Amino acid sequence: MGIDFRVRDFFYPLGIYRLRREFERTQWLSPEELSAYQGRRLTVVINQSYDHVPYYRSLFRKLGLRPSDIQGTDDLKKLPLLSKDTVRNGGADHVADNAARYGPVTYKTSGTSGSPLRFYLDRNAMILEFVYYWRHWSWAGYRLGDRFAELGSSYFLHGRGLCDKVSSWQPHLCRLMLNSNRISIFHARDMAGVIRKYRPKFLKGTASSVYFLALCFREAGITDLSFRAVFSNGEVLTPQYRAMAESTFHCPVLDSYGHMEGVVAVSQCMEGGYHINSDYGLLELGDPGDFPETDPTERRVIGTSLHNLAMPFIRYDVGDSVEVPTESESCPCGRTLPLIRVVHGRSEDIIVTPDGRFITSMFMIPEFVEGIRFMQFVQETETRLYVNVIPDGSCGEKWREELLSCVTKFVGEGMDIRVRKIAEDDIITDASGKTRTVISYVDAGC
Numbered sequence: 001m002g003i004d005f006r007v008r009d010f011f012y013p014l015g016i017y018r019l020r021r022e023f024e025r026t027q028w029l030s031p032e033e034l035s036a037y038q039g040r041r042l043t044v045v046i047n048q049s050y051d052h053v054p055y056y057r058s059l060f061r062k063l064g065l066r067p068s069d070i071q072g073t074d075d076l077k078k079l080p081l082l083s084k085d086t087v088r089n090g091g092a093d094h095v096a097d098n099a100a101r102y103g104p105v106t107y108k109t110s111g112t113s114g115s116p117l118r119f120y121l122d123r124n125a126m127i128l129e130f131v132y133y134w135r136h137w138s139w140a141g142y143r144l145g146d147r148f149a150e151l152g153s154s155y156f157l158h159g160r161g162l163c164d165k166v167s168s169w170q171p172h173l174c175r176l177m178l179n180s181n182r183i184s185i186f187h188a189r190d191m192a193g194v195i196r197k198y199r200p201k202f203l204k205g206t207a208s209s210v211y212f213l214a215l216c217f218r219e220a221g222i223t224d225l226s227f228r229a230v231f232s233n234g235e236v237l238t239p240q241y242r243a244m245a246e247s248t249f250h251c252p253v254l255d256s257y258g259h260m261e262g263v264v265a266v267s268q269c270m271e272g273g274y275h276i277n278s279d280y281g282l283l284e285l286g287d288p289g290d291f292p293e294t295d296p297t298e299r300r301v302i303g304t305s306l307h308n309l310a311m312p313f314i315r316y317d318v319g320d321s322v323e324v325p326t327e328s329e330s331c332p333c334g335r336t337l338p339l340i341r342v343v344h345g346r347s348e349d350i351i352v353t354p355d356g357r358f359i360t361s362m363f364m365i366p367e368f369v370e371g372i373r374f375m376q377f378v379q380e381t382e383t384r385l386y387v388n389v390i391p392d393g394s395c396g397e398k399w400r401e402e403l404l405s406c407v408t409k410f411v412g413e414g415m416d417i418r419v420r421k422i423a424e425d426d427i428i429t430d431a432s433g434k435t436r437t438v439i440s441y442v443d444a445g446c
């Protein structure tokens with residue numbers, strides 16, 4: 001899930017300008033030049049980690065390694081994989097002792113398994129995120145200052161009096177915010193009305209929010225709206241999601257894949273190629289035998305920060321997988337950033353509320369509530385939602401009220417919300433052993 005286009009992002013115009021120029025060049029580099037670019041950035045990250053991050057200093061010493069032993073991507077394998085649990089349990093040991101000089105900001109993500117993770121991103125990471133989005137969008141003709149619409153829920157949940165609003169126009173960012181928690185056939189005409197009024201050229205949203213917006217427009221007979229491109233992120237874009245969005249909005253959908261931790265980014269070009277942004281982070285593919293039950297082209301995603309120095313992640317196991325081509329391929333767009341075939345990332349169910357709304361962003365709730373180590377939402381009937389939780393014991397029962405209030409903001413008063421504490425063994429997993437944050441037994445029409 002990306003961080004993009006907020007006022008704070010414009011605080012570093014010089015850094016943005018420099019990296020933008022760099023990224024305009026690096027997308028066309030030869031494989032050797034790209035590898036050398038990664039190597040240079042990796043050296044900075046490794047030196048910083050060894051000199052200033054307690055976890056890595058201790059790890060290098062334990063393994064008898066010096067920073068000079070990691071000269072390139074091949075040498076990274078001398079270090080072990082970094083799991084989310086290690087980061088979660090290690091706490092401050094993963095933060096550089098000189099982090100303050102890089103302008104760190106705390107972030108919390110729900111991850112893909114209902115267990116929140118806290119970490120720092122620095123100024124360089126913010127600039128990177130902005131420039132990465134800018135470049136990707138420009139592949140579809142976007143120019144800074146163009147109007148765009150964005151489907152989201154956080155903005156409306158946090159803003160005073162915004163919770164029930166359908167939309168909000170932000171002239172300073174040229175952005176039309178559309179409340180993804182208000183997607184329903186009943187609100188379709190209001191949403192279409194503001195799109196006609198502000199005429200955004202592009203639409204951004206998670207794959208499911210874009211799909212359900214398109215579905216509701218179809219059901220309401222709204223067929224006259226179009227964009228130059230739709231940018232989908234945050235979830236797996238299924239062929240069904242893509243087909244519905246492309247036919248309703250009369251434009252291509254450009255998919256992308258990444259995480260707030262900022263270690264890997266994959267984005268789709270107008271020719272349909274899924275490009276690994278090798279200048280953004282270092283994506284290392286896991287061993288071919290990691291998924292013996294499936295296609296041998298499926299490989300684990302392991303990412304290494306190339307820009308964030310306040311809290312670098314090295315060989316971070318993000319918990320997803322990708323399918324890679326059997327031999328190296330080139331993209332008709334001419335960009336040399338390597339290609340993958342398919343991303344197996346987040347895939348959540350949708351909650352349908354009693355008043356007919358499609359809630360696509362329940363998976364974000366763990367980010368908003370303190371004191372809970374694990375959370376899983378299970379919609380059993382149209383009016384009953386169970387919230388299964390494992391508290392972390394840090395704040396007694398204080399989390400309960402906060403959780404109920406937050407869930408009610410998403411699903412409304414008409415839903416019977418039942419919170420129940422569960423044991424580790426009660427966590428529901430799917431056939432492949434993956435844990436989803438949102439499970440629904442109610443047909444949402446997808």
Ligand SMILES: [Zn+2]
Pocket residue numbers: 269270271272273275331332333334335
């Ligand atoms: Zn391409």
